Amino acid sequence: MTEMVYGAAPVKSGEPVLPRWWRTVDKWSLSCILILFGIGLLLGLAASVPLAERNNLPQFHYVQRQIVFGLMAFAVMFVVSTFSPLMVRRMGVLFFFAAFLALAMLPFFGTDFGKGAVRWYSLGFASVQPSEFLKPVFVIMAAWLMAASQEINGPPGKSISLALVLTIVGLLAMQPDFGQACLVLFGWGVMYFVAGAPIPLLIGLAGAVVLAGMVAYNGSEHFARRIDGFLSADVDPTTQMGYATNAIREGGFFGVGVGEGQVKWSLPDAHTDFIIAVAAEEYGLMLVLVIIALYATITFRSLMRLMRERDPFIRLAGTGLACMFGVQALINIGVAVRLLPSKGMTLPFVSYGGSSLIAGGLALGMLLALTRTRPQGEIGDHFLRRGHGG
Amino acid sequence: MTRIPLRPLARILQAREKGENPDAIEKENIRQRHEEMRDKARRRAEGRLLVLGVAFVCAFAVVGLRMGAIAASEPREPRAAASGSEILAQRSDIVDRNGKVLATNLFTHSLYAQPPVMIDKERAARELVKIFPDLKEERLVKDFTGKRKFLWIKKKISPEQMQAVHDIGDPGLMFGPREMRLYPNGRLAAHILGGASFGREGVHSAEVVGVAGVEKVFDDYLRDPANEGAPLQLSIDLTVQAAMRHVLEGGMKLMQAKGATGIILDVHTGEIMAMASLPDFDPNNRPRPAVEGAASDSPLFNRAVQGLYELGSTFKIFTVAQAMEEGLVNPSTMVDTKGPMTWGRFRIRDFKNYGPELSVTDVIVKSSNIGTARMALMVGTPRQQDFMKKLGFFDPTEVELVEAPGAKPLLPKKWSDISTMTISYGHGLSASPLHLAAAYASVLNGGTRITPTILRQEGPQRGERVVSEQTSAALRDMLRQVVVRGTASFGEVPGYFVGGKTGTADKPKENGGGYYKDRVIATFASVFPTNDPKYVVIVTLDEPKTHALGEERRTAGWTAVPVAAELIERTAPLLGVRPQIAPLPEVGITLTSN
Numbered sequence: 001m002t003e004m005v006y007g008a009a010p011v012k013s014g015e016p017v018l019p020r021w022w023r024t025v026d027k028w029s030l031s032c033i034l035i036l037f038g039i040g041l042l043l044g045l046a047a048s049v050p051l052a053e054r055n056n057l058p059q060f061h062y063v064q065r066q067i068v069f070g071l072m073a074f075a076v077m078f079v080v081s082t083f084s085p086l087m088v089r090r091m092g093v094l095f096f097f098a099a100f101l102a103l104a105m106l107p108f109f110g111t112d113f114g115k116g117a118v119r120w121y122s123l124g125f126a127s128v129q130p131s132e133f134l135k136p137v138f139v140i141m142a143a144w145l146m147a148a149s150q151e152i153n154g155p156p157g158k159s160i161s162l163a164l165v166l167t168i169v170g171l172l173a174m175q176p177d178f179g180q181a182c183l184v185l186f187g188w189g190v191m192y193f194v195a196g197a198p199i200p201l202l203i204g205l206a207g208a209v210v211l212a213g214m215v216a217y218n219g220s221e222h223f224a225r226r227i228d229g230f231l232s233a234d235v236d237p238t239t240q241m242g243y244a245t246n247a248i249r250e251g252g253f254f255g256v257g258v259g260e261g262q263v264k265w266s267l268p269d270a271h272t273d274f275i276i277a278v279a280a281e282e283y284g285l286m287l288v289l290v291i292i293a294l295y296a297t298i299t300f301r302s303l304m305r306l307m308r309e310r311d312p313f314i315r316l317a318g319t320g321l322a323c324m325f326g327v328q329a330l331i332n333i334g335v336a337v338r339l340l341p342s343k344g345m346t347l348p349f350v351s352y353g354g355s356s357l358i359a360g361g362l363a364l365g366m367l368l369a370l371t372r373t374r375p376q377g378e379i380g381d382h383f384l385r386r387g388h389g390g
Numbered sequence: 391m392t393r394i395p396l397r398p399l400a401r402i403l404q405a406r407e408k409g410e411n412p413d414a415i416e417k418e419n420i421r422q423r424h425e426e427m428r429d430k431a432r433r434r435a436e437g438r439l440l441v442l443g444v445a446f447v448c449a450f451a452v453v454g455l456r457m458g459a460i461a462a463s464e465p466r467e468p469r470a471a472a473s474g475s476e477i478l479a480q481r482s483d484i485v486d487r488n489g490k491v492l493a494t495n496l497f498t499h500s501l502y503a504q505p506p507v508m509i510d511k512e513r514a515a516r517e518l519v520k521i522f523p524d525l526k527e528e529r530l531v532k533d534f535t536g537k538r539k540f541l542w543i544k545k546k547i548s549p550e551q552m553q554a555v556h557d558i559g560d561p562g563l564m565f566g567p568r569e570m571r572l573y574p575n576g577r578l579a580a581h582i583l584g585g586a587s588f589g590r591e592g593v594h595s596a597e598v599v600g601v602a603g604v605e606k607v608f609d610d611y612l613r614d615p616a617n618e619g620a621p622l623q624l625s626i627d628l629t630v631q632a633a634m635r636h637v638l639e640g641g642m643k644l645m646q647a648k649g650a651t652g653i654i655l656d657v658h659t660g661e662i663m664a665m666a667s668l669p670d671f672d673p674n675n676r677p678r679p680a681v682e683g684a685a686s687d688s689p690l691f692n693r694a695v696q697g698l699y700e701l702g703s704t705f706k707i708f709t710v711a712q713a714m715e716e717g718l719v720n721p722s723t724m725v726d727t728k729g730p731m732t733w734g735r736f737r738i739r740d741f742k743n744y745g746p747e748l749s750v751t752d753v754i755v756k757s758s759n760i761g762t763a764r765m766a767l768m769v770g771t772p773r774q775q776d777f778m779k780k781l782g783f784f785d786p787t788e789v790e791l792v793e794a795p796g797a798k799p800l801l802p803k804k805w806s807d808i809s810t811m812t813i814s815y816g817h818g819l820s821a822s823p824l825h826l827a828a829a830y831a832s833v834l835n836g837g838t839r840i841t842p843t844i845l846r847q848e849g850p851q852r853g854e855r856v857v858s859e860q861t862s863a864a865l866r867d868m869l870r871q872v873v874v875r876g877t878a879s880f881g882e883v884p885g886y887f888v889g890g891k892t893g894t895a896d897k898p899k900e901n902g903g904g905y906y907k908d909r910v911i912a913t914f915a916s917v918f919p920t921n922d923p924k925y926v927v928i929v930t931l932d933e934p935k936t937h938a939l940g941e942e943r944r945t946a947g948w949t950a951v952p953v954a955a956e957l958i959e960r961t962a963p964l965l966g967v968r969p970q971i972a973p974l975p976e977v978g979i980t981l982t983s984n
Contacts, residue, residue, distance in 0.1 A: 150431060152424065194438050196431065248460045256537055285461040289454055296450035303443035307436045310428050315435055319442070326446050330453060337456040 021082050024372040029301050032294045033077075033349065033364055037070055039279075039291060040350035047264050047271040047278040048352055062271065062352055069354040073361030080365025081372075085314050088369050092140025092317075099137055102130035103171050119175050120355075129355040131172060131180045136363035138168060139187055139320035146195045147313035158195070161188065179331075179345045183324060190323040191316045243267050244274050244336045247281035248288075255284030271352040273345065276336045291350070292333065299326030305371040318370040321363050396420060481571065481598050482612045483621040484583065484605075486628040487661075487846050491621075493583055493605070493673075496572040499552050499565040500596070501544040505534045508562030517558045518543065521551055534562075545588060545596075546570050568596040571605075573673045579631050581667050581692035582624070582791065582844060585676040601676065602690070604844060606792040623846040625661035630654060633960045634664040641953030642668055642931065649932035651693040652957060654965070655827045657835035657923050658850040660843050662789070663965065665824075667693040684900070696793045698800055698820040699930070702893030702946075704830075704915040705816030706762045707865055710750055711833050712777045713765040714861045721751045721864050725761040736808050738763050741945075754868045755876035757892065759815045766814030767807070774810050780839065780856050781829040783821050789842045797822050816893055823928045826915055830926045834869075834917045837862040870920040877947040881916060881955045885969025886962050890916025890927075890954070892946035897933070909933045912946035914954040924967055929954040 041063065048062035055061075083091065102121070110118040111127075120127040142161040149157030165188040172181035193202070247263035250256055261281040264270040270278050280288050302322035309315040325348055332347040334340035346353055348360045396419045402412040484493040508514055515530035522544060533541050543563075547555070555563055571586040584603020588596045599613075600606035608622055634652045642650040654663040671677050671689040685691060713719045724747045731738040740758050753761035766774060778784065786798045800820040802809040812818040824842055831840040832853070839853030857865075869889030873881045877892045893913040896905035913930045917923050934949035935942055943949070962969070 150427070152420065152427075190442065194435050194442070196434055196438075245460060248457060249463055250537070250539065252461050260537060262537070280457065280461065285458055288457050288461075292450050292454045292457070296447055299446045299450075300443045303439050303446070307439045310432050312428070312431055312435075315432070315439075319439065323442065323446070326450075330446070330449050333453045333457070337453060337460055339453060339456055 017082055021372075024374065025081060025368055026301060026305060026371045029298045029364075029371070030368060032298045036291070036294050036349045037074075039287070039294075040275075040347075040352075041066060041070070043275050043279050043282075043350060044271065044352055046259060046261060046282050047275050050264050051271055065354070066352055066357070069357045073349075073357045075361075076358060077361040077365035077368070080362060081368035083366075083369045085311065085317075085370060088317070088366050089140060089144055089313060092137045092366065093144060096134070096137040096141040099130055099134040100168070102128075103134055103168070106130065106171075106175065119177055126354055129359075131175075131177060132355040132359035133362065134168065135180065135184060135187065135324060136321060136359065136366060138165070138184060139191070139324065139363075140317050140366065142188055142191055143313050143317035143320060146191060146316050147311075150195070150312050158192065161191075183328060183331075183345075186327055187320045187324045191320045194319045195312070195316055240267060240269070240274065241335075241338055244277040245338060247277040248285075248337065251281040251284045253285045255280075255282050255287070258282055272347075273332065273351070274336060275347055275351050276333050280336075288333075295326060295329040299323070302367055302371050305373075308376055310376050314370050318367060321367040321370070325360075325363060325367070396423075480613075480615065480619060481569070481586075482614075482617055482619055484612075485621045485623050486626050486631075487623065487663075488627065489621075489623070490628045491574060492579060492624065492626075492628070493571060493573050493586075495569040495598070498546050498548075498568060498570045500542065500568055501547050501552075501555060502540065502542045502564055502566060503534065504540055504562045504564065505536070506539055506562070508534060508560050510560065511535055514558055514560045514563060518555070518563075521554045566596075569598060571598050571674075575628065575632075576674065577670050577672050578628065578635060579626060579666075580670045580673045581694070581793075582626060582662075582665060583673050584792065585673040587676070602793070603692075603791055607790050624844055625656075625659075625663065625846050626665065626844070627663050627964065630961050630964050631664040631666065633964060634957060635666045635668075635670075637953065637957045637960055638666055638668055638929070641929075641956065642934075645931055645934035645936050645949045645953065647931040647934040647949070648687070649693055650953075651697065651823050651928070651930040651932075653694050653823055653827045653926075653928040654957075654961060655831050655840075655842055655926045655928075657831040657840065657917065657926055659847040660828070660831065660840040660851045661847050662824075662842055662844050663925065664961070665694050665844075667691070667695075667697075692791070692793050693930070693932070694823050694928075695787065695789065695791055696797045697822055697930075698797060699823070699911045699913075700817050700820050700895040700898070701823070701826050701913050701915075701930075702816040702895035702911070703757045703759075704826060704891045704893035704913050705814065705819075706754055706757065707869065707891050707915075708777065708781065708829065708833065709762050709765050709769070709774075709814040710754060710868070711857050711861055711865055712769050712774065713750075714864060715857045716769060716773065718768045719750050719765060721868060722749050724749055725753055725758075725764050727753070727758045727761045727764075729760050731760045731763060733763075733808055733811065738811065751868050751871055754891065755871050757872075757877050762815045763811035766810050769810075771805055771807060771810045774813065775805060777856075778813070778819070780854070781832055782839075782841075783819060783825060783829065787822065787824050787828060787842055789824060790844050794824075799825060816895060823913070823930050826913070827926050827928045830915050830917060830928070832856050834862055834866055834923050834926065836923075866917065866920040866923060869917060873916075877945075878914060878916075878951045880947065880951045881914065881958075883918070883955050883959045883962070885971055886958060886967065887919035887921050887970065888916055888955070888958055889918070889920040890914055890951075892951060894945045894947075908944070910944045912944065912950040914946050914950040916954055916958070918958055918962065919967065919970070921970075925962075925965060927954055927958055929957060 044063045044066050045060065049059050052059055052061045080088070106118055109121065111120055111122045112118045119131065120129050142164065145157035145161040147157070148154045165184060168184055169181045172184065243263050243266050247261065250262070259282070261278055263281050264278050267274050267277065276288060276291070279291065299322050302318060306315050306318040309318070328345055328348050331340055332345050335345070346356045349357065396416050398415070401415055405412045405415060481495055483491055485491055505511065511534040512531055515527050515534060518530060519525050519527045525543070552565060573583060582603055584600060584605040586598050586600050586605050589599040600609040604622070604624065605612070611617065612622060634654065638650045638652045650668045651666070653665045655661070656663055669689045677689060679688065679690060686697060691697065719725070726746070727740065727744050727748050728746050729738070729740050729743060738759050740760055744756050744758050748756065748758055748761055783799050784801065786795045788794070802818050809818050828840050828842045832838065833856060836859050837855055837857040838851070839856050840851055841853065866889055869891055870887060872878045872891055873888050878890050881888050881890055893915065895911045896907070897909040897911055898905050911930060911932060912934050913928065916927045918925060918927065929950045931950050931953065935944050936948055937943070938948055
């Protein structure tokens with residue numbers, strides 16, 4: 001009886017893995033993810049054709065690859081989502097060291113594929129971008145450190161994780177890949193916030209950012225022109241942004257029709273960074289709103305589920321993963337509608353790209369594992385357990 | 391917060407009395423504290439997570455709304471005002487030295503279509519083709535019925551065309567006001583002006599940018615609103631330019647040449663009074679660069695500035711100038727002209743055998759290669775290089791045309807003695823006619839370096855001295871003798887004391903390997919009046935030939951010189967040079983007294 005009250009025993013240890021997974025996993029988020037991937041394939045059918053034609057490949061070459069990567073991503077996601085939080089933590093931390101090493105070794109063994117930034121390892125049949133994998137496992141690592149610091153006589157986890165994040169940001173900035181660097185920094189910031197960052201510090205930080213922005217605006221003509229150009233209502237129609245805006249406009253509410261879009265022929269990144277413009281042009285505002293709603297649902301639901309979580313590690317890791325996922329989608333779409341300055345960032349689970357897809361599967365698998373329903377020592381849990389316990 | 395002591399003494403003593411392990415109490419207390427902390431952390435996190443979640447939902451909503459706003463907005467015509475910089479439509483005029491307009495702006499309209507608001511697309515296309523026969527009806531119909539929401543049809547239309555399009559009465563056909571560049575003199579000074587085209591364009595205005603010549607070099611100046619429309623004044627004189635183009639065109643036809651170049655340069659100010667290159671083009675309708683054929687045969691090619699040619703015997707005067715300046719010869723010094731002259735495995739010949747020796751003046755008058763080569767050997771290679779450099783043959787001309795910096799004279803890779811000798815009579819070094827004009831002006835104007843310019847100047851240039859006054863005067867006298875009794879006898883224009891030097895150079899084969907036997911560049915470089923030099927006139931004909939005295943003739947004396955004489959006769963009065971009429975001979979009237 002004592003054991004049951006204090007939740008020290010495993011929940012009905014005899015229950016098979018799959019039914020328990022199905023009972024406890026967040027089915028809403030899971031469905032949203034599946035729909036997103038389906039939409040990604042649908043858009044890939046439209047957006048990657050010009051690229052394939054440019055490279056003299058069969059029309060749907062990239063779609064086929066995307067399906068293969070997608071299946072791998074789903075396998076990863078499913079397996080990871082059955083892990084217990086403890087398992088997630090252990091694997092994540094181990095994986096973190098591997099990914100960190102891979103990132104640090106990039107300058108020596110990586111390639112830049114002629115794009116000017118050394119971000120990839122070339123494996124012959126495919127290329128791997130370590131930073132994509134580092135993002136989710138870094139969240140696990142940082143969450144572990146921060147959670148440990150909340151224990152009595154715990155280590156100074158927040159300072160250690162800060163040092164870690166600054167190192168990673170430095171490595172990413174060296175590549176250079178400021179988009180991923182910002183994302184990692186953002187993930188850490190969110191976790192720190194939820195882990196209980198002191199309010200005065202937050203206010204001070206916000207003030208510093210505003211001040212720095214004002215100084216930069218007044219001090220640097222280049223920066224000021226960028227911002228002015230960004231704020232001005234008119235967009236130069238010959239830039240990427242111009243094409244994207246025009247595509248959204250051409251699409252209207254219901255789109256110009258499947259395969260009728262023009263923007264994919266003009267934008268080199270139509271299948272990755274600007275895939276939302278392709279969606280808007282061919283399928284119209286409707287599909288775009290659906291996509292946005294799906295991202296919003298996954299992010300919001302995950303955060304809400306984490307609110308009930310008492311374990312600090314699970315709460316922090318989940319928060320970091322969910323926010324990174326959400327903010328990446330937000331930035332990608334925000335760029336296309338000119339709410340944010342241009343930044344190369346993929347739309348998770350929709351854009352073409354093996355690394356980003358499998359890393360996305362890993363991240364969402366961990367998120368699903370962490371947001372599974374588990375006893376929190378609340379009165380309802382006691383009843384539930386009593387019910388199962390017979 | 392009430393804190394529970396981890397080892398409450400009373401309870402531990404009690405436990406000991408009962409024989410229980412007192413550590414369990416401590417453990418239990420630690421666990422309670424931990425739970426409490428966790429609950430507190432969760433409550434705090436609960437609020438913060440809610441803040442995060444709401445922030446995310448808001449951000450996604452904003453993105454979605456913005457997407458909706460863009461999708462709902464009407465497709466606009468492209469507006470060129472991007473990133474805050476407005477189009478500056480006002481481009482300054484370009485005028486000649488007397489203020490006559492060479493380039494100005496004309497208010498006009500562009501024609502564009504918005505297919506979604508068109509009513510009868512087929513009819514509109516049909517009517518448009520009637521007005522603009524160069525449009526294709528199928529193409530227009532395809533554009534109008536496709537997905538396009540905006541397309542340009544014509545960049546510039548006339549008022550009559552505009553009225554005709556207006557009369558079609560289709561609301562989807564629209565006009566955008568704009569200024570276009572107009573060159574009222576057509577082909578005159580085409581290469582100098584260059585041309586302009588539209589840069590960034592929108593329906594409300596379009597940017598005019600220079601693409602070549604003066605329009606490109608002074609693009610920033612012409613577009614600078616700070617000038618308040620002040621025109622750019624060039625040095626050329628429109629009437630002289632017109633006369634020159636007319637004479638050159640006639641001469642080119644008469645001499646069956648495939649190209650012709652003329653330059654008139656003020657020897658004191660360095661101003662280019664007129665400069666033409668034929669064939670030419672109309673800058674109002676600048677042709678596209680040719681994709682086949684040599685670029686140097688294209689009408690767009692400015693032979694006077696861009697063309698690099700071996701200019702032949704016209705260079706001899708520089709050799710003589712230097713030899714005199716160094717004190718090695720004077721005009722009556724006798725020079726060995728026994729031919730053929732052998733130097734290593736090279737042989738230098740003259741056009742005819744001029745006997746064993748000639749005076750320096752006669753070397754120029756008869757144009758002896760051997761005599762000039764001998765003088766070059768006296769001067770020596772390093773000094774010749776210095777002198778050529780001083781005259782500007784080592785660098786592109788500094789004239790204010792965008793094409794000029796590309797025309798760097800071709801120098802021998804290895805400047806051996808044989809190079810020195812051939813360069814002394816104008817072979818082995820290729821330069822533009824404008825280089826030649828500037829160098830002639832420099833040695834003949836009294837001896838100070840002249841930099842040619844296309845802009846109106848207020849006074850004479852005070853360049854570095856290249857030869858002395860005396861040498862300069864002697865050179866002019868020799869050049870005068872060439873016209874009076876030498877190779878350029880057709881160059882005499884009564885009253886203007888023309889002096890000059892002919893140059894006939896075989897054209898090198900395009901793919902290397904020697905020279906053509908029957909293709910020449912014929913040049914006449916002249917100055918007038920020789921007694922008070924005012925202008926240098928260069929005329930160069932590309933592959934001329936004429937039939938005279940029962941023979942096919944290509945030398946400059948038969949081809950370039952008569953054209954230059956005609957040019958001087960026509961333009962000298964326009965330039966304000968008065969002919970000096972020799973006093974009438976005493977009329978044979980005997981005064982008688984009776």
